[in-house]
Structures are given as C-alpha cells and as structure tokens.
Amino acid sequence: DTGVSQDPRHKITKRGQNVTFRCDPISEHNRLYWYRQTLGQGPEFLTYFQNEAQLEKSRLLSDRFSAERPKGSFSTLEIQRTEQGDSAMYLCATTDRSGNTIYFGEGSWLTVV
Amino acid sequence: RKEVEQDPGPFNVPEGATVAFNCTYSNSASQSFFWYRQDCRKEPKLLMSVYSSGNEDGRFTAQLNRASQYISLLIRDSKLSDSATYLCVVNEGGGFKTIFGAGTRLFVKA
Numbered sequence: 001d002t003g004v005s006q007d008p009r010h011k012i013t014k015r016g017q018n019v020t021f022r023c024d025p026i027s028e029h030n031r032l033y034w035y036r037q038t039l040g041q042g043p044e045f046l047t048y049f050q051n052e053a054q055l056e057k058s059r060l061l062s063d064r065f066s067a068e069r070p071k072g073s074f075s076t077l078e079i080q081r082t083e084q085g086d087s088a089m090y091l092c093a094t095t096d097r098s099g100n101t102i103y104f105g106e107g108s109w110l111t112v113v
Numbered sequence: 114r115k116e117v118e119q120d121p122g123p124f125n126v127p128e129g130a131t132v133a134f135n136c137t138y139s140n141s142a143s144q145s146f147f148w149y150r151q152d153c154r155k156e157p158k159l160l161m162s163v164y165s166s167g168n169e170d171g172r173f174t175a176q177l178n179r180a181s182q183y184i185s186l187l188i189r190d191s192k193l194s195d196s197a198t199y200l201c202v203v204n205e206g207g208g209f210k211t212i213f214g215a216g217t218r219l220f221v222k223a
Binding site: 042089 | 155
C-alpha cells in the first residue's frame with residue numbers, strides 16, 4: 001500500500017492521559033498535514049510540515065498538542081493531558097510539490113472518556 | 114461568516130434523480146477548488162477539481178463562479194452508492210491554506 005497510513009486507527013483513553021498518533025506519508029510527498037474532524041464538521045487544519053520543518057500551526061493547536069516530523073518522513077502528533085473535547089478523528093494528509101490535491105490517511109479515532 | 118459554507122442537508126433523493134449542491138467561499142483570492150467525497154467514518158477522498166470553465170466526469174459536473182464566489186456540484190442519474198457527504202474545498206494558495214466546508218449529506222434511496 002503506497003498511500004498515507006496512520007496508527008493507531010482507534011484509541012480510547014482516560015481523561016488526563018497522553019496519546020500519540022503516527023503518520024507515514026506517501027514517500028515522494030514532502031508536505032504533510034494534520035487535520036482534526038468532529039462529527040458534522042469538515043476537517044480543520046492543525047499543522048503543516050514541509051520536509052522536517054513545521055511551517056504553520058493553527059490556533060486550534062493548543063500547548064497540549066505537539067507535532068514532529070524528525071527526518072522529514074513519518075510524523076507524530078501528541079496530545080498531552082487529554083480532555084473530552086479532544087475526542088475526534090485526527091487525519092494525516094500529504095500533498096506533492098504542487099500542494100493542490102490532498103491525500104488523506106484513514107484517520108485515527110480518539111475517544112476520551 | 115464561515116470561510117466556506119455549504120448547505121448541510123441532508124438531501125434525500127430517489128435513484129435516478131439529479132441533485133445539485135452549492136458552496137460559497139469568502140476569500141476572493143482563493144486559487145483552486147475541489148469537491149471531496151467522504152463516506153461514513155472514512156477519510157475524505159478527492160472527487161474532482163473545479164475549473165472556471167466547468168468540468169465533467171461521467172455523471173458529475175462541477176462549476177465555478179468566481180464573480181459570485183460559489184462552486185456547484187451536479188450529480189445526474191443518482192446511484193445508491195452516491196450516498197455520502199460531499200465536502201467543498203477551497204485552496205487559498207499553498208496546501209496549508211486549504212479550507213474544508215462542513216459537508217452536504219446525500220442519501221439516495223431505492
């Protein structure tokens with residue numbers, strides 16, 4: 001499978017715990033994005049990497065959220081001290097150099113109880 | 114005002130019907146436009162790009178009206194398999210400036 005892959009696909013955690021999601025992008029795509037999607041809404045932009053550099057962060061990304069892409073390949077999104085409002089699907093996506101068409105992974109579903 | 118607005122629906126149509134969705138966007142400098150399809154609990158997938166001249170892909174036709182800042186999607190001869198949420202997507206320049214609408218839900222019934 002040469003698409004965007006995410007892990008884990010589902011995560012249930014207790015409030016206050018930390019969680020980490022991983023994204024493995026399409027290999028030739030150097031741009032990587034994280035989005036969050038809640039029920040009845042479209043995906044909301046969280047952050048953007050070009051290679052290993054984090055170039056843009058949404059104001060939605062509070063200080064409990066951190067994302068890394070250490071070698072310009074896979075990326076991780078960590079949420080510390082989770083809250084019930086963090087429950088959502090976290091989508092990773094990549095684009096080629098044109099930056100137009102976005103290819104999404106299957107998403108990581110987070111439920112905070 | 115939201116950056117990208119769509120009628121959330123749901124649109125309930127019989128098989129074979131023609132259905133149209135509209136979407137408006139607020140940034141007149143937006144550069145590229147797309148329709149994505151999203152099935153329940155799945156990731157969004159690109160349906161088609163939208164060009165100023167209009168474009169067609171089988172039963173699907175997309176149009177862009179820059180003057181009025183709206184995008185449309187027309188589905189002809191609806192199939193049961195067309196049931197999904199259709200997301201209007203606007204790129205304001207650069208991949209990270211991609212804004213998604215909240216989606217329009219379509220149910221096609223036999």
